[in-house]
Amino acid sequence: MPATRSKRRAKRAAAAPPRKTPAQRKRAMQILAALEARYPDAHCELDYADPLQLLIATILSAQATDAGVNKATPALFARFRTAADFAASSPKEIEPYIASIGLFRNKAKAIHAACATIVERFGGEVPRTMEDLLTLRGVARKTANVVLGNAFHINEGVVVDTHVSRVAHRLGLTKHTDPGKIERDLMALFPREKWCLLAHLLIFHGRRVCKARQALCADDAICRKFCANANAPAPRRRRPRG
Numbered sequence: 182m183p184a185t186r187s188k189r190r191a192k193r194a195a196a197a198p199p200r201k202t203p204a205q206r207k208r209a210m211q212i213l214a215a216l217e218a219r220y221p222d223a224h225c226e227l228d229y230a231d232p233l234q235l236l237i238a239t240i241l242s243a244q245a246t247d248a249g250v251n252k253a254t255p256a257l258f259a260r261f262r263t264a265a266d267f268a269a270s271s272p273k274e275i276e277p278y279i280a281s282i283g284l285f286r287n288k289a290k291a292i293h294a295a296c297a298t299i300v301e302r303f304g305g306e307v308p309r310t311m312e313d314l315l316t317l318r319g320v321a322r323k324t325a326n327v328v329l330g331n332a333f334h335i336n337e338g339v340v341v342d343t344h345v346s347r348v349a350h351r352l353g354l355t356k357h358t359d360p361g362k363i364e365r366d367l368m369a370l371f372p373r374e375k376w377c378l379l380a381h382l383l384i385f386h387g388r389r390v391c392k393a394r395q396a397l398c399a400d401d402a403i404c405r406k407f408c409a410n411a412n413a414p415a416p417r418r419r420r421p422r423g
């Protein structure tokens with residue numbers, strides 16, 4: 182994503198949060214409690230051992246599955262152990278390790294450039310602020326939120342990926358389709374300490390029940406309680422979007 186678009190989104194997300202009513206917040210907390218009870222092991226499904234590996238796995242996961250990324254990264258991380266290792270190589274040397282993943286040439290360039298910046302500007306350590314993370318090539322707000330929330334336990338924002346967008350929309354947590362606006366709605370509805378977990382919960386529900394195609398509407402207790410789709414008469418049931 183071009184840096185200017187990413188910066189605009191970051192600015193929007195940092196702006197004053199939209200107002201939510203007590204009833205909206207109460208409903209959001211009920212949904213959160215139901216999802217926490219359903220998915221007590223919700224977690225980041227990318228494999229990583231340190232912040233750098235998570236950063237790189239997240240860059241690789243754009244328009245790719247976590248499972249596909251997890252297949253490629255063991256060999257990649259065995260060959261390149263530090264940001265300096267990546268920076269001292271070249272995109273061409275990184276490419277063979279990630280060739281099974283879509284857009285691998287661009288991703289190899291992004292990983293190489295991001296690691297060069299980490300070495301030059303941040304002493305070889307992945308930075309711990311949104312502002313600094315957004316200076317790295319291949320890192321937009323979603324990736325930065327993944328790294329901050331999971332590697333550093335810093336709830337700066339909410340990860341909004343395709344699953345979070347779809348499920349938040351269907352559960353009535355947002356009316357927006359723009360990721361920046363969805364993130365601001367979720368930040369306004371849920372307590373900060375839950376932001377990282379919330380994304381995992383919505384992703385787990387999106388992968389297992391509220392799928393993009395053939396969502397399991399009406400077969401699920403959370404859906405029956407919180408989503409109009411589950412309770413719509415079958416012939417007129419709204420087709421889930423996403």
Ligand code: SF4
Pocket residue numbers: 351352390391392396397398399401403404405408409410411421
């Ligand atoms: S009822 Fe269907 S659309 Fe609504 S949250 Fe459940 S699976 Fe998704």
